[in-house]
Amino acid sequence: MTALWAVDAGGTTTSAILPTPDPGAITTHGPINPASTGGDTADHNLRALLHDIAQALDGRPGTGWLATATVDLTTPGTEPDRLRELARHAGLHGSLILSNDALPWLLAPPLHGRGVALVCGTGSGFIAAGDHPRLARVGGCEYLGSDEGSAFDLGMAGLRAAVRAEDGRGPATTIGARLTARHGRPPAELARSLAAAAFPKTAVAALAPAVCDAWLDGDEPATALVTAALDELILGVRAAHDRAELTGPWSAAAGGGVLRGCPEMLTELDRRLRNELGAAHVAPITEPAATVHAALRHTLKDGRLHPPGGPAGTAAWLIDLDPPPPRPRRPAPPTRRPRIGDPPITIGLCLAAWGGSDLTTALQHATETGADTLDLPTDATTGLLDLNRWSHDDTYRAELRTALTGVDVGCVSNSRDTQLLLGPHGPHTDPVLHGTEHAKHDHALRHARDTIRLAADLGAPHARLMLGVPDLTRWLSWWHSPVTWDDNITTWCERAHPILTLAAEHGVTLLIEPHPKQVAYDRASTRRLLDAAARTEPRATVRICLDPANLAATGHDPVDAVRGWGTDLAAAHAKDLQRWTTTQAPHGAGWSRYGPGPPIRFRALGAGELPWPAIISALLDEDFHGTLYVEHEDALLPREQSVHVSTRLLRDLLPQHAPQGRTW
DSSP states (O other), X not given: OXXXXXXXXXXXXXXXXXXXXXXXXXXXXXXXXXXXXXXXXXXXXXXXXXXXXXXXXXXXXXXXXXXXXTSOSSOOTTXXXXXXXXXXXHTOOEEEEEEOTTHHHHHSTTTTTOEEEEEESSSEEEEEEXXXXXXXXXXXXXXXXXXXXXXXXXXXXXXXXXXXXXXXXXXXXXXXXXXXXXXXXXXXXXXXXXXXXXXXXXXXXXXXXXXXXXXXXXXXHHHHHXXXXXXXXXXXXXXXXXXXXXXXXXXXXXXXXXXXXXXHHHHXXXXXHHHHHOOSEEEEESOHHHHHHHHHHHHEETTEEOOOOGGGTTTEEEEESSOOOSOOOOOOOOSSOOSSSXXXXXXXXXXXXXXXXXXXXXXXXXXXHTOSEEEEEOOTTTXXXXXXXXXXXXXXXXXXXXXXXXXXXXXXXXXXXXXXXXXXXXXXXXXXXXSOHHHHXXXXXXXXXXXXXXXXXXXXXXXXXXXXXXXXXXXXXXXXXXXXXHHHHHHHHHHHHHHHHHHHHXXXXXXXXXXXXXXXXXXXXXXXXHHHHHHHOTTOOEEEEEXXXXXHHTTOOHHHHTSSOGGGEEEEEEOEXXXXXXXXXXXXXXXXXXXXXXXXXXXXXXXXXXXXXXXXXXXXXXXXXXXXXXXXXXXXXXXXXXXXXXXXXXXXXXXXXXXXXXXX
16 A cells, blocks of 8 residues: 655645655644745754654655645746655655645545635635537636735735724724734734744735634624725635636635634635525535645555546645756667677676675676677666665765766666565565555555665666566466466566656666566466567557576476567576486475476576577577576576676577578
């Protein structure tokens, strides 16, 4: 389950629902609107809020909605850049919807996108939508251009009324005494001090309760001010209603600090909206953050975020909090090998062979093998790099780039963490992460997304991810049951959709590896998965990294396995295989089972039974132009020796330059 958070950023107070075990808990924070408090203070408050959200997520990616008056309905201005920068420093991952503060009130129940939303807080504003895709805005231009009827408007009018009464230019009012009691200084002195403030909006708005209290006690000047404020609110709703061309029954949502602080004013507004404008229902917004949270839940379908469309299409923006670093990517490798003067097939090395050591040691050994390119694993279990730290630590990111200077990284991969996306989620995967199914899913999704981002950062064309399989029992046919392996493929596409989208956005090709523990485990399932992925996200490029030994372990012909893929085959793994053929238990190290068949163990090339000369010949016949990555899984040979043996054999089998053919 996606962790959700929501923020309503008012002019004076910011309220939030954090992704904590208590889903209804609302926290309050300082204002994040620069117009209310200044840029430095607003950034400080926003940074603290994002830090609290990141702490609640505890490294998991989350999905949020930030509703703030700092953005207009047609452009977010510089807010996305501001949010990304502060979120990165706070360690916050995931995505969020950014919108004007009134939009969630319009989209959440009970309006569901049709009616008028009225904000009467520190400032005021109105938005409305009817039966056609157009959003109408009235007001919302900050206190120099609008905010009529707001706390700022009432506060400034009340302060002026008190000053006028004090110096004899206006009727007597109790507002002045109330201001003095609340703020410790007479109205004239209070007015002069507020005028000298750099950002007086919030402080002036704080004077509004004195006006409302005087109104409730029957003070005539205060009554006139509150009536004028209500007139402005009714006028704003009428204008928004007409601009949205609302017809037939309609409803309004009304909220903000003024109406929450003075329920009697909300009651009078409700009465006038019904009597004067014909509103069928006026929904009070008593907890703005809860309404934003409800709007966010409304946009989630099948576990995926669908930003508001239709009338809200220009008023909400989906922001990825983890964009790729602005580094150039090298061109993708050609999809077809030239016929004449063609360079040999590339020999690569999977650095997972040096899991448990450090990246420097692994790179030193890779240099000694003379491999042309590398597969860099991001699995937390290998310890070669810290993907969580990379995602938010600029210094570490720079250090990793420096360490890989001059190294050709052809693929960035993850086989352990990402396996938890589809599972299994029981004790099988507890050694990777002990937790609930939701925790494991979120862990896998975060590592998959960051693996793709790392590939983009390093200019690697490929990211190889093993995403697991929901139900291995679907290998078998069950009597009169409609359940088939295609159900696994459907689930793979649903869960992998955000990964495919991210890979497409970053120009990274996603590699899938047919394996008994994956949805793609043979030729037929792999072909169906490739087709389904193309339908799920047409912009993404999904290709194959084939391991003949994995397919041979389940009874498939390793030579035939590499044939017929065309340009869908981007890479292959190179290791050998031994199969135990007797009924007795196997002797020695490294034996395992890939299903109900006989035990198997992997070896260095030439130490097993696979016909690698024939496999290489088939790849050449198929016009394969990709990388053969040497994998070390040999339990009988030291990894240095195993890798050197396999690399040397590949060099002996692969053409070092274009062959001359028969010369006699």
